[in-house]
Amino acid sequence: MTGLFVSFEGIDGSGKSTQARVLAETLRKRGFDVIHSREPGGSPGAEEIRALVLQGDPDRWSAETEILLFTAARRDHLERTIRPALEAGKVVICDRFADSTRMYQGLSRGDLRALVDQLHALMIGQEPDLTVLIDMDPAVGLSRALSRNGTEERFESFGQDLQEKMRAGFLALAGEYPARFRVIDGARSPEAVAADVLAAVEPRLP
Structure with missing residues (x-):
């Protein structure tokens, strides 16, 4: 494959x-010819599954069922x-990919990383x-997320404890795959963050 695949992750x-x-x-x-996508979603069938997993009661699905839905x-x-x-x-620029499933379902909601x-x-x-x-910071991130007042807040409703586990898990994952990950401090102006993101991406552009 001759293109470039960039994913974005975070709490x-x-x-x-x-x-x-x-x-x-x-x-x-x-x-550049860019495809900007997201997960779950990014294709008609995946968008239908997105509605199933991101809306509704927090206990709607078990972690195991979520893994199957996200993988599909x-x-x-x-x-x-x-x-x-x-x-x-x-x-291809994707808002979340498999690392989110490794964290949300595989780590933070049960010891299911191996299954993921x-x-x-x-x-x-x-x-x-x-x-x-x-x-x-999980407290800042959760406050931002809840202030959006959207319809896809099922995971935000699990509270700050989940977000703290997620942050620690993502940082551990970055240490596990250092060649693939670039960790960027999001607690700055959007412009400063964007400059660091571009600097990380530029050397890999086709």
Whole structure:
């Protein structure tokens, strides 16, 4: 594949979605063919699954069921959006990918990381070329996330304890895959964060 696959990760309210959008806009202005996507979602079938897992009661699904749903959504996203774009030499920027499942379902809601990795190896088999982790204090991030007053707040409703576990887990994951991850301090102006994101991405551009 000749394109570049960049994922953004972080706790809820970290600003990763904003930074993914800003990067996509910046690279398009530079003439790159960019696909800006998200997970769960990014393809028609995956968007339908998104509504199932991000809305409703916090106890709607067990962690095991969520893993299956997220993996199904990711497979459809991979087949219909990500791989065709990479094969065409495009830059794919994705707001969350498999690392979020490793954290939310595999670590923070149970000791299921091995199961997540097994399903990922069996059904997905793809990692981003670069993962940008926007690091943020959990209390600040959760406050930001809840202030959006959206309809997709099922995971925010688990509270700050989950966000704290998530932050620690993401930082540990960055240490586990240092060649793929770049950790960027999100507790600064959006412009300063965006500059660091671009600096991390530029050396890898096709």
